Amino acid sequence: MRSFQKSVPLFAGRVRHAATKQKPSWKPRSRAEFMGMVAGASLFPIAVGLMTWWDNKKAEANPPQLAPDFVSTKEVKMTAKQLLGGPFEMTESRTGKRITDKELFEDRWTLLYFGFSKCAEICPNTLKYLVEVLHACDKEYGNDPDVAEEQKKLQIVFASVDFIRDKPDVVEKFVSKFEPRVRGLCGSRADVERAAGAWRVYYSSVDETEEEKEAREAKGVEAPKMDDTFQFDHSSAVYIVGPDGQMKDFFFKEMGLTDTVNRIGVHYQNVYGFSDTRKA
Numbered sequence: 001m002r003s004f005q006k007s008v009p010l011f012a013g014r015v016r017h018a019a020t021k022q023k024p025s026w027k028p029r030s031r032a033e034f035m036g037m038v039a040g041a042s043l044f045p046i047a048v049g050l051m052t053w054w055d056n057k058k059a060e061a062n063p064p065q066l067a068p069d070f071v072s073t074k075e076v077k078m079t080a081k082q083l084l085g086g087p088f089e090m091t092e093s094r095t096g097k098r099i100t101d102k103e104l105f106e107d108r109w110t111l112l113y114f115g116f117s118k119c120a121e122i123c124p125n126t127l128k129y130l131v132e133v134l135h136a137c138d139k140e141y142g143n144d145p146d147v148a149e150e151q152k153k154l155q156i157v158f159a160s161v162d163f164i165r166d167k168p169d170v171v172e173k174f175v176s177k178f179e180p181r182v183r184g185l186c187g188s189r190a191d192v193e194r195a196a197g198a199w200r201v202y203y204s205s206v207d208e209t210e211e212e213k214e215a216r217e218a219k220g221v222e223a224p225k226m227d228d229t230f231q232f233d234h235s236s237a238v239y240i241v242g243p244d245g246q247m248k249d250f251f252f253k254e255m256g257l258t259d260t261v262n263r264i265g266v267h268y269q270n271v272y273g274f275s276d277t278r279k280a
Contacts, residue, residue, distance in 0.1 A: 083247075084198075084199055084200055084239070084247045084250075085101075085198055085199060085239075085241070085245070085246055085247045086101075086197075086198030086199075087100070087101055087102075087194075087198070088100070088101050088191070088194045088195035088198050089101070089187075089191065089194075090159065090185040090186060090187040090191045090192075090195060091168055091185065091186050091187050091191075092104075092168075092183060092184070092185060093168045093169070093170075093171035093172035093175065093183075093184035093185065093186060094172055094183065094184065096168050099185070101195075101198075101245060102245055104157065104183075104185075105241050105242075105243070105244075105245040106243065106244075106245060107153065107243050108153045108154075108155050108241075108243060109150060109151075109153045109154045109155070109240070109241070109242065109243065109264075109267075109268075110154075110155050110156070110157050110239075110240070110241040111130050111133065111134075111154070111155070111156045111157070111238055111239070111240060111241075112157045112159065112199070112238065112239040112240075112241050113126060113127070113130065113156070113157070113158055113159070113236075113238050113239075114158075114159045114160075114161055114195075114196060114199070114201045114203070114234060114235070115127075115158060115159075115160065115161065115234065115236075116160050116161055116162035116165075116166055116232050116234070117160060117162065117165070117166050117170055117171055117173075117174035118162065118165060118166075118228055118229075118230070118231070119231065119232070120231060122236060123158075125253070126236060126238070126253050127156070127158060127175070127178050127182065128178065129253045129257075130156050130182075130238065131156070131178050131179045131182070132257060133257060133260050133261060133264070134154060134156060134179060134181060136257055136261045137151055137154060137261055137264055137265075138151065140261055140265065141265060141268060146269065147265065147268040147269060150268040151268070153243060154181070154264075155181050155182075155183060156178075156179070156181060156182040156183065157182075157183050157184075157185060158171070158174075158175050158182060158183070158184050158185065159184075159185040159186075159195055160184070160185065160186045160187075160192070161192050161196060161201070161203040161232060161234055162186075162192075162232060163186070163187060163188055163189045163191070163192045164206065164226055165226070165228070165230075166186045167186060168184075168186055170186075171184035171185070171186045172184055199239060199247075201234065201235050201237075202233075202234060202235045203232050203233065203234035203235070204232050204233040204234065206226065206230075236252060236253070237250045237251070237252060238250060238251055238252065238253070240263075240264065240267060242267065242274075242275055242276055242277075243275075243276050243278075244276050244277045244278045246277060248267050248274070248275065249263060249267060251263060
């Protein structure tokens with residue numbers, strides 16, 4: 001016990017001696033180093049102050065754009081806009097008589113498609129697909145008491161964008177290959193432009209610009225002839241038009257038969273509440 005008590009002061013002394021050796025003793029090596037430290041410490045707050053002042057000046061020159069005050073919807077008059085569709089008049093291929101969009105669509109469900117009779121593949125395949133949709137809808141909704149009457153109104157309308165070659169007899173010969181409920185339309189350049197414009201349908205122009213004409217003549221190429229091999233490029237959407245003559249939906253052939261039939265059924269059942277706006 002005594003030897004332990006004697007060793008404590010000796011150990012404590014060594015600790016105090018080690019602590020004394022580790023005490024820092026740094027100081028500036030010269031007067032110039034000391035003055036540099038003083039200058040740096042003095043300039044730093046000045047630089048920070050200048051930067052803050054400059055940021056405040058920029059904020060004053062370009063104040064932030066605040067959101068407008070909230071306005072109650074009770075003060076706003078909201079009106080529905082017809083995004084697609086509009087008045088047009090064309091010639092019906094079956095009767096050879098002029099028909100308006102209202103006469104064509106009223107009290108009918110319509111699958112509207114724009115194309116041309118000389119189309120090599122896309123148009124005939126799309127019409128074939130639409131006939132399959134028509135028959136599938138007959139099977140799915142024809143005996144359903146809730147929508148059977150709506151199914152009886154379904155028709156297919158093929159509107160030609162070829163105002164040069166597609167005359168009534170040509171279009172009728174084309175559509176009659178598919179199904180009696182397929183109706184054909186054709187017309188003049190003005191007729192096609194108005195109908196296609198109303199439904200935002202794109203189709204390639206047959207007109208040659210001056211720039212195209214100069215480039216063709218520079219190469220010694222003759223002007224293209226409008227024979228049966230000429231192909232139009234055009235959009236291929238199919239529009240679902242309701243009994244009120246307004247577009248309800250659209251789809252593409254690639255959507256598939258089942259999904260297309262289901263989508264038509266949704267509109268028959270008026271799930272969205274706008275199948276016939278005349279009843280609103």
